[in-house]
Amino acid sequence: MDLENQSRIKDLYDKYGKDDLIVVLGGAEPEASGLAAETVATGDPTFAGPLSGVSLGLKAYHIFELKDEIPADVYEEQVGMMEMVLDVDEIVDEVKTYRK
Numbered sequence: 001m002d003l004e005n006q007s008r009i010k011d012l013y014d015k016y017g018k019d020d021l022i023v024v025l026g027g028a029e030p031e032a033s034g035l036a037a038e039t040v041a042t043g044d045p046t047f048a049g050p051l052s053g054v055s056l057g058l059k060a061y062h063i064f065e066l067k068d069e070i071p072a073d074v075y076e077e078q079v080g081m082m083e084m085v086l087d088v089d090e091i092v093d094e095v096k097t098y099r100k
Helices: 003-016 030-042 063-069 072-078 080-085 088-096
Strands: 022-025 059-062
Touching: 022 030, 022 063, 030 059, 030 088, 059 063, 059 088, 063 088, 072 080
Parallel strands: 022 059
Antiparallel strands: none
8 A cells, every 4th residue: 555545544544533434445466455454454564654553443345345335337337347357255355354
C-alpha cells in the first residue's frame, strides 16, 4: 500500500474511528492484497509509511468478498472481468487471514 493511501486511511481512522470503517481492497495479487490488509490491521510491516508501527485494527475485505452487497450490474461492469481472470479464492483467503 502506497504512502499516500496509508495517510488517507490514518486520517479517516482519526476522524471516524475503527468501528465505522472497513477497507475495501481491489488488488490483483494475493500477496499485495494481503500486505494491504496487514497494513491496515496491524501496521505497515515494511516500516516505510505513516502506518509504520501503528496498529489500527481495521478490517479489510477484497471487493470479491462484497459481490452480494453490490448491485449485479455495477459489479459486473466494474469487477466482472477481474473475477474471470484472477484467482479469486487465493486472493480472498489471503485477505481473510488478517481479519482473524
